[in-house]
Amino acid sequence: MALIMGRCIGVDVGGTKIAAARVEPDGSVSRRFRTETRAAEGPDRVIERICQGIERVMGEEAVDGIGIACPGPLDSRSGVVLSPPNLPGWERIPLKERLEDRFQVPVCVENDANAAAWGEYLLGAGRGADPMIYITVSTGIGGGVVLDGALYRGADTYAGEIGHMIVDPQGAPCGCGRRGCLEAMASGTALARAAAEALRNGDGRIREWSGGSLPRAEHVFAAFREGDEVASRIIDDGIRYLAIGLANVVHLLNPRVIVIGGGVAGAGEMFFTPLRERLSNSLMPSFADTFELRPAELGADAGVIGAAALWAKRTD
Ligand SMILES: [Zn+2]
Numbered sequence: 208m209a210l211i212m213g214r215c216i217g218v219d220v221g222g223t224k225i226a227a228a229r230v231e232p233d234g235s236v237s238r239r240f241r242t243e244t245r246a247a248e249g250p251d252r253v254i255e256r257i258c259q260g261i262e263r264v265m266g267e268e269a270v271d272g273i274g275i276a277c278p279g280p281l282d283s284r285s286g287v288v289l290s291p292p293n294l295p296g297w298e299r300i301p302l303k304e305r306l307e308d309r310f311q312v313p314v315c316v317e318n319d320a321n322a323a324a325w326g327e328y329l330l331g332a333g334r335g336a337d338p339m340i341y342i343t344v345s346t347g348i349g350g351g352v353v354l355d356g357a358l359y360r361g362a363d364t365y366a367g368e369i370g371h372m373i374v375d376p377q378g379a380p381c382g383c384g385r386r387g388c389l390e391a392m393a394s395g396t397a398l399a400r401a402a403a404e405a406l407r408n409g410d411g412r413i414r415e416w417s418g419g420s421l422p423r424a425e426h427v428f429a430a431f432r433e434g435d436e437v438a439s440r441i442i443d444d445g446i447r448y449l450a451i452g453l454a455n456v457v458h459l460l461n462p463r464v465i466v467i468g469g470g471v472a473g474a475g476e477m478f479f480t481p482l483r484e485r486l487s488n489s490l491m492p493s494f495a496d497t498f499e500l501r502p503a504e505l506g507a508d509a510g511v512i513g514a515a516a517l518w519a520k521r522t523d
Pocket residue numbers: 370371381382383384385388390391
């Protein structure tokens with residue numbers, strides 16, 4: 208089945224990396240190109256690197272369109288990127304217009320988590336499941352909702368900000384300026400912050416995991432695998448908040464499948480088993496066993512594939 212009519216390029220713009228590739232009609236990916244975002248250099252330089260990525264994968268063959276997955280918040284109708292916390296200096300940047308001027312083909316710009324959600328729905332762990340919820344747990348926490356066979360965008364295309372659901376009103380400050388968002392309590396950044404605090408208190412074997420440098424989420428997972436108690440407590444706290452957030456979403460949307468992407472998708476059953484348990488304890492009894500919780504399947508390609516497929520579905 209052809210998912211994409213036409214020759215299309217997908218680009219995933221992240222806070223640290225830009226990935227571009229051609230996406231074939233069946234959703235397969237070829238001619239990948241990756242480069243650093245160097246977000247601190249500001250929008251003009253980053254857009255220049257996005258263009259370089261597109262040119263590299265385009266080669267001599269023309270394309271019909273370009274789909275961009277970009278950190279939100281953004282307006283996917285106008286393709287204007289509003290002010291993403293991890294792209295400093297971006298204030299109402301008309302990314303769609305700038306790329307259309309440059310390449311003279313239709314461009315579609317979508318929130319990165321929404322694009323990944325659409326990719327997992329079409330070709331990954333959420334294939335055909337409706338409603339499907341996608342949540343990515345990495346540096347931050349993002350989400351996307353597929354409802355009645357389409358990405359649910361909301362009145363202003365801002366929907367799906369699962370990471371900014373408040374799960375603890377007294378919780379840690381969040382990058383969005385509020386307090387106790389899921390992202391502030393359960394993201395990789397939140398785990399790293401808890402590990403740094405434990406390091407200051409001299410708790411556990413945190414110094415061994417990080418080799419003395421500032422601990423990152425992967426150090427916490429490595430120690431957790433070895434049975435370190437402090438790491439287990441930090442991860443259990445993250446899972447507890449994740450379960451609260453997911454329970455809220457399940458009660459609102461009664462999904463068939465929840466797909467978990469980002470760094471934790473590869474953590475295996477030592478992460479998913481306690482998450483399933485905590486989640487089922489947080490649900491009203493009628494919601495038990497109504498959905499499946501699955502690790503994402505497309506890995507880093509989800510955004511590129513989803514952005515290209517959303518380009519193919521655009522209405523302009
Ligand atoms: Zn927030």
